[in-house]
Amino acid sequence: MDMLWNGWGDPAKAAPLPDTVTGLLRDLLGVKPRGTAAPGLADLRPPAVTARPAALKALAEAVGGTEHVRTDPESRIRHTRGKSTPDLLRIRAGDIADIPQAVVLPAGHDEVLAVLRACAAHGLAVVPFGGGTSVVGGLAPHRGTFVALDLRRMNGLLDLDPVSRTAVLQPGLRAPEAERRLNAHGYTLGHFPQSFEWATIGGFAAARSSGQASAGYGRFDEMVLALTLATPEGTLDTGRAPRSAAGPDLRQLILGSEGAFGVITSVTVRVRPLPETRVYEGWRFGSFQEGTAALRRLAQDGPRPTVLRLSDETETLIGLAQPDAIGTGPEQGDAGCLAITGYEGTAEDTAHRRARAADVLTACGGTLIGTEPGERWAHGRYSAPYLRDALLDAGAFAETLETAAFWSRIPELYTAVRTALTDSLTRAGTPPLVMCHISHVYENGASLYFTVVSAQGEDPVAHWTPAKHAANEAVLAAGGTISHHHGVGTDHRDWYVREAGPLGVSALRAVKRRLDPDGLLNPGVLLPTD
Amino acid sequence: MDMLWNGWGDPAKAAPLPDTVTGLLRDLLGVKPRGTAAPGLADLRPPAVTARPAALKALAEAVGGTEHVRTDPESRIRHTRGKSTPDLLRIRAGDIADIPQAVVLPAGHDEVLAVLRACAAHGLAVVPFGGGTSVVGGLAPHRGTFVALDLRRMNGLLDLDPVSRTAVLQPGLRAPEAERRLNAHGYTLGHFPQSFEWATIGGFAAARSSGQASAGYGRFDEMVLALTLATPEGTLDTGRAPRSAAGPDLRQLILGSEGAFGVITSVTVRVRPLPETRVYEGWRFGSFQEGTAALRRLAQDGPRPTVLRLSDETETLIGLAQPDAIGTGPEQGDAGCLAITGYEGTAEDTAHRRARAADVLTACGGTLIGTEPGERWAHGRYSAPYLRDALLDAGAFAETLETAAFWSRIPELYTAVRTALTDSLTRAGTPPLVMCHISHVYENGASLYFTVVSAQGEDPVAHWTPAKHAANEAVLAAGGTISHHHGVGTDHRDWYVREAGPLGVSALRAVKRRLDPDGLLNPGVLLPTD
CATH class of the missing domain: 3.30.465.10 (Uridine Diphospho-n-acetylenolpyruvylglucosamine Reductase; domain 3)
Structure with missing residues (x-):
């Protein structure tokens, strides 16, 4: 099935926010319901396809038939941009400026090569399209006339x-x-x-x-x-x-x-x-600092759980405030920080690592809550994007961003990004809620994943942009990488260029020029165009 | 201290072969003592330095003084080529054709940049020089006029x-x-x-x-x-x-x-x-195939030892035949294959892994010999290059080569390389002894390290070259990589080009052209020159 064109995932799984959360957004963040209804898919009128018939014919020949070159409005709209919050806000507002000329569906490697030849011959750019889940503008090339190369038929x-x-x-x-x-x-x-x-x-x-x-x-x-x-x-x-x-x-x-x-x-x-056993459990730490030290200890000295995450105080509190939160947690106001540990493997290995990790976490100040928070995390592990849609529907702004650094830089990076987001959005009149978690650990460092919720402001994308830029600046200044797992796309490109440095970028551009001399492939994504 | 100019390591550690081994070489491989004495360092007459005085002056300015630009014969000879067997055979025969113009010793990053500028200005190539231990021709550029950039002063x-x-x-x-x-x-x-x-x-x-x-x-x-x-x-x-x-x-x-x-x-x-505990021990397997399966089991399912190696039947036999071999091993002829397992870490972790690995190895058909073979391996772990010098002194030829592949290709790769070496050298009239071990394991594959010993032939380098090429061909044909850890240098370059493919190589050449537009750096090493 296709993903919701103007939101995340399976439309059947969408759920409105409970009234309690809507009330919280209103009272805490000043979120006001948006009055205007978003346009439906059928309301959108894509610009006409300007690619010449000869180009479309060449594409059809490359992929074995016209049925694999789609130019209908719905196909094109469904391949317009990815799933960042700005992407969703734009498409909800009816903006489909980044729409492809056509969606091309090759069946194999040789057909992909043929599509690339056809595009080179006809001056079309190419945006490879998998799940369409980019949250960094990875599907929005800086060149008007492009086709989306949807790889769904190559699924073996x-x-x-x-x-x-x-x-x-x-x-x-x-x-x-x-x-x-x-x-x-x-x-x-x-x-x-x-x-x-x-x-x-x-x-x-x-x-x-x-x-x-x-x-x-x-x-x-x-x-x-x-x-x-x-x-x-x-x-x-x-x-x-x-x-x-x-x-x-x-x-x-x-x-x-x-x-x-x-x-x-x-x-x-x-x-x-396949693991014989899977078990996820929750631990409470008094502070993000204490929990971070515990995660570092496991990442450096072991035993290494399969899943290891830690929410900061704010994310922990908000998590507990959600309607399906456990009732057995500590009282609000002293929630501390929730860590999730997961173990997957053979029964023996899982039991051994779990027992030894428990010793380490306890020694680091952690308190075992039990498996319920772990199960709850596992149950909801893919549902946050649905929550974002509901927040946008309710008139709130919600977005995530992430980075990573060496352990010694983590406290500074955490504070710097949090402060940048809070200050920027507060100055703009919409004080945000900024939550953070560590979800990826290494011997030498970790990731930080931030979630921001605020009121939307009049023009939500324009309102968010300075805050996102401030966060990017904070990441670089505090020694972090501009992305730990979302990627560069177009949104991070200008900061990526500074992270990689002029010589690093020009080495990569030399590679690109050699492999893609006409600059057909995702122009402006990852690397600046000439 | 400096390494021996025409051999390996510390001259004080050199030791002649015991008579028993010399006898074995003679009887088994037909090795005859070489009559001619090798020239001494003082006997060699390097070609005159042709770099212009202005170039040497610019280099001296780049590194803060003439004392850091050495043009004396000894310094230049000591930076001629690396330590492959062909390198040693050539220099022992007085061939110093690949000698640098000068040895330049920068004290830091900025001085290196200055040296590169000076070399660009004066048309000199640059060969970065660390320990000088390359065994793949990595210090022999395909361009006559070059300086060795010795990094010994940057040692902090x-x-x-x-x-x-x-x-x-x-x-x-x-x-x-x-x-x-x-x-x-x-x-x-x-x-x-x-x-x-x-x-x-x-x-x-x-x-x-x-x-x-x-x-x-x-x-x-x-x-x-x-x-x-x-x-x-x-x-x-x-x-x-x-x-x-x-x-x-x-x-x-x-x-x-x-x-x-x-x-x-x-x-x-x-x-x-620093590990609290280090323990190395020996295991016996009935065959290389059985031992390989046991190593794969540990690499894939754990527990992972810190050191994990397995000698094939020939290498095991030869190891037992050495004068310091343990007397407690099985009788010759039924030596099987010796594996070494090592554990380093905390006492608790080491004990746990060692006990569980012992269960796995036993279940895979292994027999624990004890710690003596492990200690013996640890004692001699850096001494093989000294043994090679002694073999060369005794008139034998000895060289190593290595590769890696996915586990399912390992049996084929082992047989293919062994056969290629044996057939080629046998055809040339010097049937070799070919030994092999696995010394690096991964979840998805392993390395194979071959040692070849034979009589030298009249022109030892020319005699070896077809066998080495046959081994390289066998590696590629059996799905292996041309090097697991020795590198490409000049010796593997033509096969590396095939492994990386034309587009991979030209992407790397594009990078090189961007970073080193004049082609100063190690010309002909890794990548072909234009």
Whole structure:
């Protein structure tokens, strides 16, 4: 099924906010209901397709028939931008300026190469499209005339090697289907980002995705063992061994290239046996600082849980205030900080790690609450984007952003981003609620994931932009990376350029010019156009 | 101290082969003592320095004085090529054709930049020089007029962050000194390749080194968190977090670039607490196949030892035949295959992993021999290159080569390389002894490390070349990578080009052209010259 065109996910799963939350938004943040009704899909009138018939004919020849080149309004609208809050606010306001000329659906690597040739011949840009879940403007090229290259027909599990524990997956395979097929053979990929229900294997690779169980299964870019890339200049195949000293790691040059170097047409990943046991539980820490120290201890000295997360005081309080919150938690006002630990694996391994981690967490000041907060987290792990839609419907603004740094910089980074967001939005007249959690830990550092909720302001996108820029500045100034797992897209590009530095950026542009000399691929995404 | 100019390591540690081994070489392989004495250092007459005085003056200005620009014969000879067997055979025969014009010793990043500017201005190529331990022709550029950029003065531990567990090291710091300094603070890098006693931090990074304890501590390229690169076009700084989704991983583009993209002037690495406990022990398996299955089981399902190695039947037999071999092993002819397992860490963690790994290894058909083979391995872990010198002295030929692949390809790769070496050298009239071990394991694959010993033939380098090429062909045909940890250099370059593919190579050449437009840096190393 297709994702909701102007929101997240399955429309059947949408739910309005309970009155208590609406009241809280009104009283705490001054959120006022929006008066105007959003336009429906049928109300939108996309600009006419300007690509010439010869171009559309060439595309149809490349993909085996006109039925795989869609120019109807609905198909085009459904491939307009991604799912950031500004993306949603724009499309809800009827703005479809970034609409593709056509949606092209290739069936395999050779058809992708043929599409790229056709686009080069007819001067069309190409935006590779997987699940359409980008939240960083990764689907909004800086060039008007483009086609969306939807990879949904390339959705196979091509090979499973139980000896090497590797699987070859096609890029348009959605994560739940990849799991179902691997599970049927007794394996799992173990990659469960919040976008899990909609995102694709190719998108995970292109954007260096990281899932909620990264402490146990690693990031997606750590799971990838081999890649095939279709470029306007031909095919690049890389990955003959788990690790190699034969030159720079070309896999790590393709991972994170966000469609700007080529179209990923095949991904060989590491798979693991399906876990026998899964258990998630909740711990309480007195402060974010105390909890952070405990997470660091586990990340550095072990044992490593499969899932390891920590909410700050605000996120913990808000979580407890939600209608389905546990009733057994501490009283509001002294909620402390909630950590979630999860263990997946064999029964023996899980029990061993769980028991030893409990000792460590207790020694670090943690109190075990029990499995209920863990189960609640697991139950709702993919539902936050639905909550965002409901908040937008209620007239609130809600957005997330994330970063990572080395452990010693984490306190400064936390304060800097929080302060930047709070100050900027307060100055603009809409004091926000800023929540944060750590959801990915490494021996040498961690991620910080911020959620911002406020009133919308008159022009919500324009209202948010200075706050987002202030957060980006704070990230760079405090030594963080501009993105830990959302990617660069167009939204982070100007800060990414500063993070990578002029020589780093120009090295990557040299690669792009070699693989994509006409600049067809995702122009302006990741790297600035000339 | 300087390494032996025409052999390995500390001349005081050199030891002739015992008569029993000499007899074995004679009887088994037909090795005959070489009649001619090798020339001494003072016998060699390097070609005159052709670099103009203005160039030498500019270099001296770049590095703060003429004392840091050495043009004396000994300094130049000591920076001629690396330590592959062909390198040693050539220099022992008095061939110093690849000699640098001068040895330049910068004291820091800015001086490296100044040296690169001076070299660009005066048309000199630059070969970055760390420990000089390359065994793949990484120090033999394909351009006559070059300087060796010896990084020994840049040998500091610049920073140690105990919270993030990171250290900032300069590139010329030798591994033992890096360990000593980190150990003084209670930390270890955990990187112990066979070149440990001589190699440098910058060399490890440039060549994607992997150490003998990689099962526990990871490869060097997995330890690196940030890098600074000095290039003719300026400075590239990368690494603000352990992991990031901000574009392709530029660290992994520099790691493995073998001096062809720039000079690594700073490396931020992950460090770990010094282990409380270290224990190494030996296990016997009935066959290489059985042992390989056991290693794979540990690599995939754990627990993961810190060191995990397995010798094939031939290497096991030869090891037992050595004079210091344990007397308690099984009788010759039924030696089976020796595996070494090592555990380093806290006492509790070590004991737990060791006990559980013992269960797994036993279930896989292994028999515990005890700690003696483990201690013997640990004692001799850096001594194989000395043995090679003694073999060369005795008139034998001895060389190593290595590769890696996914587990399902390992049996085929093992047979293919072994057969290629055996057939080629047998056809040439010198049937070899070919030994192999697995010394690096991953969830999805492993390395294979081959040692070849034979008679030398009339022109030993020319005699070996077809066998080496046959092995390279076998590696590629069987799905292996051309190098797991030695690197590409000039020796593997033509096969690396095939492994990376035309588009991969031209993407890397585009990077090189951007960072090193005049092609000063290690011309012909890693990538072909234009």
